[in-house]
Every structure is written in structure tokens, then in C-alpha cells.
Amino acid sequence: VQRHGGIGMATEGDVELELETETSGPERPPEKPRKHDSGAADLERVTDYAEEKEIQSSNLETAMSVIGDRRSREQKAKQEREKELAKVTIKKEDLELIMTEMEISRAAAERSLREHMGNVVEALIALTN
Secondary structure: OOOOOOOOOOOHHHHHHHHHHHHOOOOOOOHHHHHHHHHHHHHHHHHHHHHHHHHHHHHHHHHHHHHHHHHHHHHHHHHHHHHHHHHOOOOHHHHHHHHHHHOOOHHHHHHHHHHOOOOHHHHHHHHHO
């Protein structure tokens, strides 16, 4: 009987042949343990692989939760920064000056002014660099 390595590859015919060899004479028994050992080795490889996959998936879950925590912290920090920037008072004429001089949108000009605490000179310097 010739067996192919691997679990789940045996067909019904293979099973019947193995049963016949077990009952046929005393010259066959040494072959039986060898087949059994290779099956155990195959099973060992499969269980090792399955355990590796479980470890990898738990590592992945841990990594994903760390990334999720970091993203939520970054999001909160960003929201806090936006609230602080919204509190900064800016002059309308400074805003219009930056918009016309730098040829940028109102939102970009306002953002730059707010980031530089309403200081039009610093905002212009930052935009030119």
C-alpha cells in the first residue's frame, strides 16, 4: 500500500487496503508502526501550524487595539487643538491681507493666523517658507 503524506488525502480505497494489510500474516506488522508515526508527525505539524496561527491572530488583535487606542488619542488631541485655535481672535483685515498676498483660501489663511496666535507677520513668514 502506498500512502501519500498529509492528513485528509486518503480515499476510501486506502482505508480498505490498510484494513486488509493488518489482518494479512506476520510479515506486515513492522510496517504498521512506521505508518502510524508518519501520521503522528503530520498531525504534529498541523497542530503546530494551528497554534502558530492562533498566536499570530492574538498578536494581530493586540496590535489593532493599540493602533485603535493611538488613533483615538490622536483624534482627541486634534479636537483639543481645534478648540484652542477656535478661541484665538483674529482681525478681519489681517485675514484679508494674508488671503490677497499669499493667494490662498480663506480657510487656509485663517488657519495660519490662528496657529500663530493672530500674529500676521509670523503667519506670513510661515506661509512663505
